[in-house]
Amino acid sequence: MDVLSDVLAVMRTGRARSAQVTWRGSWAQEFAPVPGSAGFHVMVRGSCLLLRDGAEPLPLGPGDIVFRAHGDGHTLADSLEARPVTPACDPATMGALPRFAVAGDASAEDVTVTLCGAYELAPELVHPLVRGLPDLVRVPAGRHPRLAAVVDHLAAELIEPGPGSDALVPALLDTMFVHLLRTCLAGEHPTGWAAALTDPVIGAALDAMHREPGRDWTVAGLAAEGGLSRAPFARRFAGLLGQPPMTYLTWWRMTVAAGQLRATDRTLGDIADRVGYGSEFAFATAFKRRFGTPPGRYRRSGGVTP
Structure with a gap:
């Protein structure tokens, strides 16, 4: 295998997890810190803010993707005033979420759809290639067509699962992980790994x-x-x-x-x-x-x- 494939094969453990959630009205979702994990968020529809301690709010719009390589805690919210309305999420609890869920005020007209996923990594086997990545990488909508195509396919499988979805969804999540790492490693002036x-x-x-x-x-x-x-x-x-x-x-x-x-x-x-x-x-x-x-x-x- 090539180096990146080899690295992924050694440090991955367990199954990747994902959920797509539709939010209505005022909402916020807290994601607890989980050392030894990596995760992503995709804005399928609508917009929100990604909030982190000690950092400016990061606005996200339709098609934007955020990759968090180190499992740091954060919150997604429709506004600075919103408070988390569901328990904190981590890779262990995400698997219990329905593949497609609705949260918030069902009568509200404003709709936001988010797709989130998490990858479990063996903490002591995390490669320096991954340890050296920024804690947050934002991929603007339309920047990487291959990654966007995988996201679209994954979202479709989560909303309308069909025969073989239990095999296809983990494969799509793994494919997305590779594209996210490729995106992180790409740049005009690469350094390090x-x-x-x-x-x-x-x-x-x-x-x-x-x-x-x-x-x-x-x-x-x-x-x-x-x-x-x-x-x-x-x-x-x-x-x-x-x-x-x-x-x-x-x-x-x-x-x-x-x-x-x-x-x-x-x-x-x-x-x-x-x-x-x-x-x-x-x-x-x-x-x-x-x-x-x-x-x-x-x-x-x-x-x-x-």
């Missing part, structure tokens, strides 16, 4: 690490993947990503190992071999250094770290 993924030298090295995390890599070997000599490659990698290539490789190996422990029944020896460790002891030592607990205990706890 956005720049690294498109850099021909560093991108090739990252692809190689992700393709074969268990290979006996050296800095020179990774530099050769990008067609550059060792010293300038190491400087270029650290300049873009803020860490040496072997530091990132070790981090990624332990992240892959943790994902394997959470999601498979492979033996510790097999996992150790897959991530480049010649013995279970060496692997367990490196794993405990990263997560603060031995790999066997991590597996038994379901991936919960001390």
Whole structure:
């Protein structure tokens, strides 16, 4: 897989959740902070304000999309005077909401339709690519046609589900997540991970690490993947990503190992071999250094770290 697909496969956990809600009259919805999650809002119809502590109200209009990469708390409201009229939402409670619900004064003429969704992420496996994103990214209406097409399809399935919707909705949510991350990484002057993924030298090295995390890599070997000599490659990698290539490789190996422990029944020896460790002891030592607990205990706890 390419690097972004690999990152998503490791850090995602559980099922994405979504709901479309029609608001009438004065309304407000509080979304509680949920570390280890990411979420979005789409203004399907009408307008509202997104309110955050310490920030100016953000006006949203039809077609606007907001992506929150870190699960920070916030409120959607039709005005500054509105007070939340429903319990706080988080990924755990969102699944209990009907796919299409009506809230507020049913006799009111003003109608606002919002589509919200949340993705559960394993907190200790969240990739620096995601950790480095802004806490809020607004995608204006019409800016990204592919993303808008996925939103339209998702909204239609939520309003009028048909045979296969239970399979289609999660797939659409996953597709939307990829497009949202692509949008966040795009820009005229990319830096950090956005720049690294498109850099021909560093991108090739990252692809190689992700393709074969268990290979006996050296800095020179990774530099050769990008067609550059060792010293300038190491400087270029650290300049873009803020860490040496072997530091990132070790981090990624332990992240892959943790994902394997959470999601498979492979033996510790097999996992150790897959991530480049010649013995279970060496692997367990490196794993405990990263997560603060031995790999066997991590597996038994379901991936919960001390």
